[in-house]
Amino acid sequence: MRGMFHSNLDFHSDSLFILVPGLLGDRCDSRSMLTKIARGLSKKNTHVLRFDFPGAGISDGFYETNTFEIFSDVLNFIIDEVKGNFTFIKKVILIGFSEGLKVCIDVAKSRNDVKGIGSCNGLIVEEDTKFSIERPRLKNGTIAYNSYYGTWVNFQIIMKYKDYLIDHMLLPDSIDYFGIYSESDLLSQNSCQYFKDNKFELKIIKEADHLFTTDEWLNEVVVDITDWGQRFISNNEKMDTFYIQTVHGKVLVNINCTSKKKSMLVFVHGFGQNKTGPGYLFNQIAQKIREDFNYCMFDFSGSGDSEGEFKHVDLRILVDNLNSVIMFLMEKYQINYFFLLGSGLGNQLITLLDNKFNVFPCFIFPEQINFRDEVFTKSNNGLIDTSDLFEKYPEVEKEFYKLGNTHNRTKGLLVKSNFLIDISNIKLWEKLNKMEKGIVITNNDNISDELILIKSNDKTGLLLDANERDRVVEILINHFKEISLK
CATH class of the missing domain: 3.40.50.1820 (Alpha/Beta hydrolase fold, catalytic domain)
Structure with a gap:
C-alpha cells in the first residue's frame, strides 16, 4: 500500500x-x-x-x-x-x-x-x-x-x-x-x-x-x-505566555485555552518546584488533558521564570501571586470556574485563596508542616540558610520534603524565618476537613466524606514512582471529566 x-x-x-x-x-x-x-x-x-x-x-x-x-x-x-x-x-x-x-x-x-x-x-x-x-x-x-x-x-x-x-x-x-x-x-x-x-x-x-x-x-x-x-493544530511552544505584573514583580504564566468551556485547571506548585511540578508531573498531566481542558501553569515569585529572589518571598507574596493569576484568567479568558491542583506548599496556598473565587480544590499528598522551634533561632537578619540548617538538624529536611521537593534539592536556599513560621501555623488538615468539595490524593483514610479520596501508597508524597503516578493521574483525570460535566 x-x-x-x-x-x-x-x-x-x-x-x-x-x-x-x-x-x-x-x-x-x-x-x-x-x-x-x-x-x-x-x-x-x-x-x-x-x-x-x-x-x-x-x-x-x-x-x-x-x-x-x-x-x-x-x-x-x-x-x-x-x-x-x-x-x-x-x-x-x-x-x-x-x-x-x-x-x-x-x-x-x-x-x-x-x-x-x-x-x-x-x-x-x-x-x-x-x-x-x-x-x-x-x-x-x-x-x-x-x-x-x-x-x-x-x-x-x-x-x-x-x-x-x-x-x-x-x-x-x-x-x-x-x-x-x-x-x-x-x-x-x-x-x-x-x-x-x-x-x-x-x-x-x-x-x-x-x-x-x-x-x-x-x-x-x-x-x-x-x-x-x-x-x-496545537503546539506546546505556542501556548499563550504572559508576564503578569504584580506588586512583587512579574510572574510568568503559560496558558492553554482552546476549549470553549469556561473552566480551567490551574497547577499550583510547591516549595523548590516550578510550573512543571515535581518530576514534571504537571506537564505530564497537561499533555494528557490539553485536548479537552483549559489549563494554566505558572511560576511563583522567585521561582522558575518569574522575577524576584526566593529569599524575599513570604506567604503573603505567594498568596497574592495566586490571587493575581486567577484574576488575570477571569478577565482575559472569561473563566468562571477553576480546578486548582496543588503539590507540596501549593496545597497550603490553595486553602488561603480568596474565597470570592469559584474553585474545586485538589490536593496531592497534603501534609501538616511542623518545624521545631530551634529552626527559627538559626536566622541571620531574618534569613535561614537551609544548608546550615540541615547539617545541624537533619530531620528538619524531611519537613521541607513535605513542602514539595526531594533530598538535596532544598539545600542552599535562603528562606525568611517568618515564612516558615507562617507555614507551620497553617492547620492544613483542619481546613481540608471543613471543605464541602475537593479531591485528596493521600494514604490517609481520615478525610471528610465530602471529599473524593484517591488512595495512594507513594512513599515520596510527590508521585515519583512512575507506575503509581500513571495509575493515580488516570483516576484524577477521570474525576476532572466527570466533575466538569456536572
Missing part, C-alpha cells in the same frame, strides 16, 4: 490529518485536489497523510477485493501505524471525499483519538440519485461488477451499502464535523441537508459539481478545509 506523508517532523505538533478518498478515488485526484489540500494543511505546521487503498492509485492489489469493511480496516491500520511510529501524534482528523465519509465515520465510532471529521461532498444518507449496474460476475475469486471507470468493484459494496449509512451507525457526538457541499451536486443533496438539519458547520459552494472540477471551486475547498483544520 502506498501513501504520502507531509510533515516537517515537528514533535510539538500533535495533529494528524488523513485524507480518505472515495470509491474509485486515489491519493491525488485527477486535478491534484488531495495533494493541494495536504500541502495547504502542512503549511500550518501539522502532519498530513494521503494514501491509496489496495488496488487504487499505485498501491498493490486488486481493487475488486475491497469492501467497506476492508476500507475501515485499512484506515484503522494506517492510524495505528503512524501513531506507533510518531508517538507525539495524539489526535486524528479525518477528511472524507464522497463515499470516503462513510469510512471515516465507521472508523471514528470505535476510536477515541478522532477529534474531527471533514466532508467534501461526503455521502452518509441515502441519496435520490441512483445508478444501475450490470449483472456482477466472478473476478479474481470475487463477485464484482463493472464500474466503467476502468476497474471492477466488489458487489459487497452494493449489498452492504445501507449498513454504512448514518441511519445504521451511531454518530459520535464528541467529534467536530465540517462539511463542504454544492447545491448543484445531485449526488449529495440529502447528505448536505443532513449537515444542515444537524447544524454542523457547513460551507456551500453553490455551482460546484461533485468533484469540484474548476480552479475556483478547488481553491475554495483548499482554503475552507485549511481554515477549519487550524482549530485542531
Whole structure:
C-alpha cells in the first residue's frame, strides 16, 4: 500500500490529518485536489497523510477485493501505524471525499483519538440519485461488477451499502464535523441537508459539481478545509505566555485555552518546584488533558521564570501571586470556574485563596508542616540558610520534603524565618476537613466524606514512582471529566 506523508517532523505538533478518498478515488485526484489540500494543511505546521487503498492509485492489489469493511480496516491500520511510529501524534482528523465519509465515520465510532471529521461532498444518507449496474460476475475469486471507470468493484459494496449509512451507525457526538457541499451536486443533496438539519458547520459552494472540477471551486475547498483544520493544530511552544505584573514583580504564566468551556485547571506548585511540578508531573498531566481542558501553569515569585529572589518571598507574596493569576484568567479568558491542583506548599496556598473565587480544590499528598522551634533561632537578619540548617538538624529536611521537593534539592536556599513560621501555623488538615468539595490524593483514610479520596501508597508524597503516578493521574483525570460535566 502506498501513501504520502507531509510533515516537517515537528514533535510539538500533535495533529494528524488523513485524507480518505472515495470509491474509485486515489491519493491525488485527477486535478491534484488531495495533494493541494495536504500541502495547504502542512503549511500550518501539522502532519498530513494521503494514501491509496489496495488496488487504487499505485498501491498493490486488486481493487475488486475491497469492501467497506476492508476500507475501515485499512484506515484503522494506517492510524495505528503512524501513531506507533510518531508517538507525539495524539489526535486524528479525518477528511472524507464522497463515499470516503462513510469510512471515516465507521472508523471514528470505535476510536477515541478522532477529534474531527471533514466532508467534501461526503455521502452518509441515502441519496435520490441512483445508478444501475450490470449483472456482477466472478473476478479474481470475487463477485464484482463493472464500474466503467476502468476497474471492477466488489458487489459487497452494493449489498452492504445501507449498513454504512448514518441511519445504521451511531454518530459520535464528541467529534467536530465540517462539511463542504454544492447545491448543484445531485449526488449529495440529502447528505448536505443532513449537515444542515444537524447544524454542523457547513460551507456551500453553490455551482460546484461533485468533484469540484474548476480552479475556483478547488481553491475554495483548499482554503475552507485549511481554515477549519487550524482549530485542531496545537503546539506546546505556542501556548499563550504572559508576564503578569504584580506588586512583587512579574510572574510568568503559560496558558492553554482552546476549549470553549469556561473552566480551567490551574497547577499550583510547591516549595523548590516550578510550573512543571515535581518530576514534571504537571506537564505530564497537561499533555494528557490539553485536548479537552483549559489549563494554566505558572511560576511563583522567585521561582522558575518569574522575577524576584526566593529569599524575599513570604506567604503573603505567594498568596497574592495566586490571587493575581486567577484574576488575570477571569478577565482575559472569561473563566468562571477553576480546578486548582496543588503539590507540596501549593496545597497550603490553595486553602488561603480568596474565597470570592469559584474553585474545586485538589490536593496531592497534603501534609501538616511542623518545624521545631530551634529552626527559627538559626536566622541571620531574618534569613535561614537551609544548608546550615540541615547539617545541624537533619530531620528538619524531611519537613521541607513535605513542602514539595526531594533530598538535596532544598539545600542552599535562603528562606525568611517568618515564612516558615507562617507555614507551620497553617492547620492544613483542619481546613481540608471543613471543605464541602475537593479531591485528596493521600494514604490517609481520615478525610471528610465530602471529599473524593484517591488512595495512594507513594512513599515520596510527590508521585515519583512512575507506575503509581500513571495509575493515580488516570483516576484524577477521570474525576476532572466527570466533575466538569456536572
